[in-house]
Amino acid sequence: MAYGPHTPDDRERMLAALGIASVDDLFTDVPEPVRARGIDLPDGLTEQELVVHLQRLAHRNQVDHVDFTGGGVYRHHIPPVVDQILLRSEFYTAYTPYQPEVSQGTLQSIYEFESLVGELMGMDVVSASHYDGAAATAEAALMACRATRRERVLVSAAVHPHYRETLATYFHAGDLRLDEIPLVVDGPAAGTTDLVVLERLLADPDAPVAGVVVANPSFVGLLEPMAEAARLAHSSGALLVAVVEPVSLSVLAPPGEYGADIAAGEGQPLGMPPQYGGPYLGLLASTEALVRQIPGRLVGMTTDVDGRRAFVMTLRAREQDIRREKAASNICTNQALCALAASVHLAAIGPHGLRDMAAMGAARAAELEAALAVAGAPRMHPGPYLNEFAVRVRDPRGVHRALLARGVVAGIVLADAAPDRPELADGLLVCATEVTTSADIAAFAGAMAAVLGAPAAAAEGVAR
Amino acid sequence: MSGSVTPEAAAAAAQLGAIPEGLSVPPGAGPSLQPTIFELSRPGRGGGKVAHPPADALDRIPASALRAAPPGLPELDEPTVARHYVNLSRLNYSIDTGFYPLGSCTMKYNPKVDEWAARLRGFASLHPFAPDETAQGTLQLLWELEEALAAISGMAAVTLQPAAGAQGELTGILMVRAYHRARGDADRTEVLVPDTAHGTNPATASMAGFTTVSIPSAPDGGVDLEAFRAALGPRTAAIMITNPSTYGLFERRVVELLEMTHAAGALAYMDGANLNAIMGHFRPGDAGFDVMHFNVHKTFSTPHGGGGPGAGPVGVGVSLTPFLPSPRILREPDGTFRLERPGERPASIGRMRSFVGNVGVLVRAYAYILAHGGPGLTRVSEDAVLAANYLRRRVGESFEIPFDRTCMHEFIASAAALKRETGIRTLDVAKRLIDHGFHPPTIYFPLTIEEGMLIEPTETESVETLDAFADALAAIAREAREAPHLVTAAPTTAPVRRLDEAAAARQPNLRWRPAAGSVTPCPE
Numbered sequence: 001m002a003y004g005p006h007t008p009d010d011r012e013r014m015l016a017a018l019g020i021a022s023v024d025d026l027f028t029d030v031p032e033p034v035r036a037r038g039i040d041l042p043d044g045l046t047e048q049e050l051v052v053h054l055q056r057l058a059h060r061n062q063v064d065h066v067d068f069t070g071g072g073v074y075r076h077h078i079p080p081v082v083d084q085i086l087l088r089s090e091f092y093t094a095y096t097p098y099q100p101e102v103s104q105g106t107l108q109s110i111y112e113f114e115s116l117v118g119e120l121m122g123m124d125v126v127s128a129s130h131y132d133g134a135a136a137t138a139e140a141a142l143m144a145c146r147a148t149r150r151e152r153v154l155v156s157a158a159v160h161p162h163y164r165e166t167l168a169t170y171f172h173a174g175d176l177r178l179d180e181i182p183l184v185v186d187g188p189a190a191g192t193t194d195l196v197v198l199e200r201l202l203a204d205p206d207a208p209v210a211g212v213v214v215a216n217p218s219f220v221g222l223l224e225p226m227a228e229a230a231r232l233a234h235s236s237g238a239l240l241v242a243v244v245e246p247v248s249l250s251v252l253a254p255p256g257e258y259g260a261d262i263a264a265g266e267g268q269p270l271g272m273p274p275q276y277g278g279p280y281l282g283l284l285a286s287t288e289a290l291v292r293q294i295p296g297r298l299v300g301m302t303t304d305v306d307g308r309r310a311f312v313m314t315l316r317a318r319e320q321d322i323r324r325e326k327a328a329s330n331i332c333t334n335q336a337l338c339a340l341a342a343s344v345h346l347a348a349i350g351p352h353g354l355r356d357m358a359a360m361g362a363a364r365a366a367e368l369e370a371a372l373a374v375a376g377a378p379r380m381h382p383g384p385y386l387n388e389f390a391v392r393v394r395d396p397r398g399v400h401r402a403l404l405a406r407g408v409v410a411g412i413v414l415a416d417a418a419p420d421r422p423e424l425a426d427g428l429l430v431c432a433t434e435v436t437t438s439a440d441i442a443a444f445a446g447a448m449a450a451v452l453g454a455p456a457a458a459a460e461g462v463a464r
Numbered sequence: 465m466s467g468s469v470t471p472e473a474a475a476a477a478a479q480l481g482a483i484p485e486g487l488s489v490p491p492g493a494g495p496s497l498q499p500t501i502f503e504l505s506r507p508g509r510g511g512g513k514v515a516h517p518p519a520d521a522l523d524r525i526p527a528s529a530l531r532a533a534p535p536g537l538p539e540l541d542e543p544t545v546a547r548h549y550v551n552l553s554r555l556n557y558s559i560d561t562g563f564y565p566l567g568s569c570t571m572k573y574n575p576k577v578d579e580w581a582a583r584l585r586g587f588a589s590l591h592p593f594a595p596d597e598t599a600q601g602t603l604q605l606l607w608e609l610e611e612a613l614a615a616i617s618g619m620a621a622v623t624l625q626p627a628a629g630a631q632g633e634l635t636g637i638l639m640v641r642a643y644h645r646a647r648g649d650a651d652r653t654e655v656l657v658p659d660t661a662h663g664t665n666p667a668t669a670s671m672a673g674f675t676t677v678s679i680p681s682a683p684d685g686g687v688d689l690e691a692f693r694a695a696l697g698p699r700t701a702a703i704m705i706t707n708p709s710t711y712g713l714f715e716r717r718v719v720e721l722l723e724m725t726h727a728a729g730a731l732a733y734m735d736g737a738n739l740n741a742i743m744g745h746f747r748p749g750d751a752g753f754d755v756m757h758f759n760v761h762k763t764f765s766t767p768h769g770g771g772g773p774g775a776g777p778v779g780v781g782v783s784l785t786p787f788l789p790s791p792r793i794l795r796e797p798d799g800t801f802r803l804e805r806p807g808e809r810p811a812s813i814g815r816m817r818s819f820v821g822n823v824g825v826l827v828r829a830y831a832y833i834l835a836h837g838g839p840g841l842t843r844v845s846e847d848a849v850l851a852a853n854y855l856r857r858r859v860g861e862s863f864e865i866p867f868d869r870t871c872m873h874e875f876i877a878s879a880a881a882l883k884r885e886t887g888i889r890t891l892d893v894a895k896r897l898i899d900h901g902f903h904p905p906t907i908y909f910p911l912t913i914e915e916g917m918l919i920e921p922t923e924t925e926s927v928e929t930l931d932a933f934a935d936a937l938a939a940i941a942r943e944a945r946e947a948p949h950l951v952t953a954a955p956t957t958a959p960v961r962r963l964d965e966a967a968a969a970r971q972p973n974l975r976w977r978p979a980a981g982s983v984t985p986c987p988e
Contacts, residue, residue, distance in 0.1 A: 001835050003573050003765075004847050005926040011847075013927060014854040023846045026853055026870055027745045029714035034751040039744045040615050044837030047577055054831060058586030060601030061594075069591045072818065077514050081546055083583070089560035089767075090553035093574050096771040098566075099904055101895065101958035102557035104497065106770040109552055112501050115976035119535040125974055129772070131627035134818040161806075162818035169789075169814040173638055173672045223529045251522055253531050266818075275582075276602045277592035277819030278627065279773035291972065297771065302968035304960040308497060314968040320630070320667035321909075325676045330667035333628035333761065333776075337769030340549075347501055347545045350510040351537040357514055363521035384525055404595060412593050419806050434514050 001047050066440045067409040068368070070388045070431030071219070071417060072133060072160050073280075074269045076247065076357060077435055079348040082271045082341055092337055096297075100312045101304075106336065107311035110299040113339045116346045120249045121263045122256020123285035127296035129339040130282025130331065133266025134166035137213065137243055139284055139295050139329060140264040141167055144211025144239045145176055146328070147261075147293045152177040153211045154201055156193040158218035159243055161418045167213070177207065181214075185423075191222050191381040191390075195232060202236040209236060211262070215243035216252065219418065220429055221388030222381055223252070230259035246270050246283065246342075247361075248386050250354040255285070262286045271345030272338055281338040292318065295329030297336075357434045361387035364432035364441065371445035372430070376452040380427050388431035390414060396428050399451055406447040495554040495959055502976045504548060505538030536978035555959045556770070557903045563929050565855075567874045567906035567918025568662070568710055570740045570762035572848075575835065578766065578828035587827050592819040596802040602823060603801035607793045609830045610777075613758060616833075616841065617736070618749025619779025623788045624821040629737060631816055632757030632776025633668040633704075638813045639755060639780060639787040640702045640731050641672055646787075646811065652701035652730065658687050660711060660910040665704045665735060674701060681912065685711040685867045687721060696728045702754075706735040708742065710910045710918065711867055712852065712874035722752040731755065731784075739763045740922070741849055741873035744842025754781045764829035775825040786811040791820065847923035848873040851930060855921050858934035862941040866913055874920035876913055877905075877937075883915055888944035888951050890915040895962065896943065896954035900936035 006014075015021065027035070045053065067075070086092060090105060097103030097110075114126040130136040141153045153171065155164055157180050164180075171178040179201060184194045193214055202209050212233040216224040230240040242260035244252075247269045255263035267281030268274070286294050292315065300314035320327040346354065365387040369379055377391040393399045396413050403410040411430035418424055432441070522530065540548075557564070564571035582588065590602055610622040626632035637655065644652045655669040658679045666676040677695050682688040687705070696703075703725050707715045715721065725732045734748045734756035740763045748756050760766050761774030768774070780788060790812040791804035803820065836844060849872055856865060856875040863877040879890040894904030894917070906918040921930055943950045955961060 002840050002843060003575055003835075004844070004923045006847055006850075006923070010927045011850060014850050017857055018853055023850050026846075026849045027714075029716050029870060029872075030742070030746050031716065031719050034719060034746065036618070036745055036747045036750065038842055039838035041612060041833070041838035041841070044835050044840040047835065050577060050831060050835050051580075053834065054581045054584065054827075057601040057605050058581075058584035060604065061586040061590045062598035063586055063589040065598070067591065069593050071593050073592055075589075075591070079513055079542075081542055085546070085549040085553075087579070088550060088553040089574075090556040090558045092579075092767045092769050093559035094556045094770045095564065095566055095569055095571060095768045098906075099557070099894070099898070100963050101955050101960055102898055102903065103555075103770075104959050105552040105554065105556035108498065108500070108555070109549070109770075111974075112976070114974055115500070115502065116537060118975040119537055119978065122535075131631060131773075131822075132818050134815070135627065135631070160818070162815060165806075165815035166817055169638065169816060170671075172814070173634070173641075175673050223525070227528075249531070250535060251525070251531055252529055254535070257532060273588040273824075274591045275588050276590040276594070276599065276823040278817075278822040279824050280818075291974070298972070298974055300968040301973040302964050304963050306961055308960055310497070310960040310963050312963045312965050312968050314965070314972055314974075316969075320663040322663070323667070324663045325666035325670045327663065327667040327670070330630040330634060330664045330671055331628070332630045332662075332664050333759075333768075333774040334772040335627075335769075336771030336773075337767070338773055340770070343501075344545065344549055346537055347540055347548070348510075348542060349513050350539050351534055352511060352539075353513045354537065355534065356516055359521040360515060360517035362525070363517045366521075366524065384529065386525065400595070404598070409591075409594070409598070416805065417593065434517075 001044055065407050065409045066443050068411045068430040068432065068444060069409055071412045071429055072266055073274050074431065074433055075274065075435055076269055076433050078271050078273065078345065081348050082344045085344045086337060086341055091340060097313060100310065104310060107299050109340050109343055111301060111311045113343045114299065116343055117283060117285060120246055120254065121285045122254035123263050124288040125286050125291045125294055127284040127294050128299060129335045130284050130296055131335060132278060132280040132282045133264065134163045136264040136282030136284040137163045138166050138170040140241045140262045141211055141213055142170060142174065143262060143290065143293050143295065144241060147290055148210040148237065148239060150208045150210035152179065152207050152209050153213060154179050154181050154198065154209055155213040156181045156215065157183050157421065158191065158193055158220065159213060159215045160219045163243065188382050191220060192218065192224050192383060193229065195225060195228055198229065199232055202232060202238060209238040211239045211241050213241040213243060217245060217248060217386050217388060220381065220390045221385040223384045227258040234259065247354060247358050251358045252386065261290065267338065267342050270342035272341055279335055279338050281335050281342055291315065293328060296331050296334060360434035361432055364436040365389065367438065368430065368432050368441050371441050372448060375445045375449035377448055387433060388429065390424065390427040390429050392426050393428060393452065394426065396426055400428065402451045403447050408444050408447045497959055498548060498551050500976055501538050501548055502978050504540060504544055507539055509539045509541045562901060562903065563925055563933055564903040565905045565919050565921050565933065566903065567920040568737060569906065570920060570922060572765050572922035573924035574765050574767040575832060578831045581831045582824045582827045600801055603793055605830050606820065606826060607795055607801055609826055610793065612833050613777055613779060616743055617756060617779045618747030619756065620749065620782045621785045621788060622777050622779045623792065624775065624777045624826055625789050625816050626757065626776035626778055627817055627822050628772060628774045629757055629759040629776040630664040630668060632778045633664055634671055635778045635789055635816050636733050636755040636757055637668055637672040637702065639784045640733065642787040642813050643731065643784055644701055652699055654699045655701055656695050656703045658705065659912055660709050661704060661706055662710065662735065662737060685709065685713045686715050686717055689717055689720060692721065693724060696724060700728055700730040702731045702733050704733040704735060706737060708738045708872035711876055712871040713867060714872055718751060737762060738873060741845055743845040745845060749779065749781060755784055760825060760829040764832045766825045766828040773822050773825055775822040787813050789813055789816050844923050851921045851923060851925060855919065855930045855934060858931065859919065859937055862938035874918055877917045877919060878913060879915040882941060882944055886944045886948055888948055890917055892951045892954065893940050896940045896951045897936060898955035899957045900939065902933055902936055
């Protein structure tokens with residue numbers, strides 16, 4: 001099916017106005033040797049056929065398992081009002097608000113997004129928006145290099161592996177140096193960023209450090225010593241880039257509280273379904289001092305010629321369409337509608353609801369930890385966590401497969417997701433949120449016990 | 465836009481705190497300015513969305529890791545939230561409310577079935593770390609979309625990972641760099657970019673560590689071959705060409721440009737932003753382009769969302785296939801699909817972002833391509849080009865057309881003569897179009913055209929709409945001569961009039977600061 005309005009008569013009328021006989025006459029600038037004749041794809045489907053085909057494909061995905069998968073993307077309750085607002089086509093069929101007089105809806109919603117995320121993160125300036133948590137982290141690290149005029153960044157090995165890989169791609173592109181901060185091997189801080197090594201890496205006078213990138217919670221869910229990392233970074237003139245998860249910030253110390261200069265993160269938990277990888281929402285925020293280094297759109301408050309309060313894109317001299325090769329980034333299209341989703345989600349759920357989400361996830365996770373330990377899958381690390389943690393099992397791939405056959409997705413096989421961290425090779429990464437139920441936990445623990453050969457009844461008893 | 469702001473509503477919105485207690489929206493019919501969501505907050509409102517956790521839920525977290533004070537987020541009941549955002553939406557111009565001829569942006573109608581498809585639970589609820597065997601529907605869709613984009617473009621392989629056109633550009637240019645380095649050809653440090661290019665092209669070249677060399681245009685609007693030849697050399701890594709160009713013209717010397725590029729050992733990148741003009745008539749891969757990106761939010765009609773999200777798949781020729789970002793989507797001999805594992809293809813440039821891409825956007829693009837099929841997509845481009853040429857002819861009745869020859873899907877008009885005669889600038893014409901009920905075209909781009917307007921009607925606008933737009937431009941040209949104050953004061957019917965952008969930049973106010981103590985403490 002086609003969506004255009006043109007009837008054969010309409011086309012004839014336009015051709016006649018142009019004084020040509022055929023639409024082919026409009027393509028004569030395409031040199032004959034490279035002229036194509038159609039596209040080798042089948043005929044189009046009717047809408048009815050398309051609907052059936054898409055339903056069949058969607059049905060081939062299995063999304064009804066009891067699922068404990070996190071790893072940077074979390075299932076949460078999304079208030080239906082969020083999608084109802086996203087379906088307002090005045091929002092979703094508008095373009096970037098280059099003409100502010102007819103874009104005040106988008107512009108004010110972006111200003112509110114900057115304000116809401118600023119509150120959550122405790123940061124002054126919020127960019128609206130970046131592609132995802134990984135790209136936002138890469139932009140944050142590049143920003144640290146521009147701001148300090150240094151060319152080396154340290155990233156904790158406990159940062160999400162996709163983020164570290166993306167950082168490596170972007171840093172390789174810019175001929176910048178990226179070094180990894182190893183993790184504490186054993187003791188109560190095992191699995192967290194090794195501050196002793198960090199101090200040593202920062203002390204190299206021949207390779208001054210622009211920024212230190214640490215995630216809280218880390219990829220395996222551990223809480224990191226962010227204030228100490230900030231102090232160490234600052235003492236050598238480097239900036240701290242905090243990679244954070246927004247729902248957790250309703251209970252955990254925000255980046256602004258422990259002295260982060262730049263905060264980055266994945267906004268997906270604020271109203272976006274998992275949808276196999278995107279579209280999500282790259283969060284990027286900074287202190288006031290870095291406002292002219294931050295890439296991406298910024299919307300500010302101003303007035304119109306009649307003195308009415310209004311909103312407009314501002315500080316545009318950082319952007320590619322103005323500065324071209326000297327721009328802070330090449331970003332143009334961003335994730336504006338996802339930023340709207342985050343705003344509506346925060347507005348609908350409110351500060352207390354957001355805290356309830358985070359705290360309920362923590363409560364369910366503690367319940368899950370206890371149940372899995374009884375089932376024979378104890379935690380890998382001793383330190384505190386919020387709602388996600390790694391458990392140790394023999395043959396995690398085999399266990400994961402066996403649990404899937406029992407209707408449970410046992411989180412993430414760390415040997416597959418983070419193959420560069422051999423110490424995690426016998427780990428499964430699992431999470432709980434407010435949508436996890438005690439029945440889910442009992443089912444998981446029971447299946448785990450059965451697969452591992454532990455006494456299932458005991459495991460289920462704890463879960464209940 | 466219809467309806468103007470009532471003085472009462474304007475006053476209410478202009479003065480902070482002027483909203484009566486408990487009233488979420490200032491009085492007045494029609495779209496009016498709105499208080500910020502922070503001003504609507506009242507302590508104690510909202511709640512009931514999720515269950516309360518046990519009181520001791522956070523006791524096991526060290527106090528030093530916890531937040532000292534709760535974030536100052538607004539407290540709102542759901543009716544107020546819904547009304548706030550619906551009323552904000554009414555301040556926007558959008559494709560679904562009117563003609564949006566924004567050149568270079570391809571603002572075509574966004575089919576509703578595509579929105580429906582992306583929300584199907586099987587697609588929306590699938591976790592990106594899901595085991596391959598549970599993700600076969602989405603993996604098949606993505607694999608087939610790659611195949612379709614390859615058929616449309618003539619490229620050998622496609623990655624869907626880049627989140628937007630600009631990230632697609634970076635992906636492509638990083639593959640070019642990897643290609644040269646793999647051959648030990650590390651001295652190629654320059655990328656040639658025509659002066660008409662989108663700003664993303666030179667910005668991308670910089671991010672990838674290259675120096676941009678700007679190439680001027682010839683009088684006919686194409687690349688100046690002599691200037692191009694002079695700039696091309698052993699230091700050239702790639703050329704980046706937007707074809708059709710941002711003048712809306714097909715690059716007639718494309719064969720020569722590609723021959724010269726390859727003879728110099730460089731690679732050719734095609735910015736596919738304007739693919740909507742050429743589907744079924746030109747396949748970049750067949751012509752010899754080595755790499756290109758697609759803007760699915762343009763050509764394949766995924767919504768622009770007020771600035772995103774889009775997706776920027778990249779197609780490559782055989783020489784660049786080894787360098788594609790990871791993970792690729794693979795089809796096994798038994799017909800099942802899987803994701804490439806980390807490290808499986810060492811030559812890859814690596815990851816551009818997390819996971820496989822903006823899948824929800826790609827579902828929409830897939831649905832759009834299936835609805836049209838090969839013949840339908842060819843017809844899309846033909847109708848887009850026909851509509852643009854028809855509109856070019858009609859707009860030419862009242863404005864200069866700097867390149868008055870057959871255009872592709874868009875064309876440039878100029879108010880330079882009008883400005884000389886009346887002092888009315890393109891900016892004024894654009895703002896006056898708002899009062900006539902239309903979104904303005906792209907203005908002052910490309911930068912090389914004096915008082916330029918880049919007009920792209922797309923294939924989804926009727927002849928009647930095209931005529932009405934041309935008539936409006938003619939009427940504005942008349943107003944510029946007979947009643948210029950109407951044009952310079954415009955817009956007068958939008959929710960706001962022209963803004964003080966200088967003040968916004970001089971003293972940036974980039975976020976609301978809630979008053980201390982405006983949020984109630986969390987209930988125990």
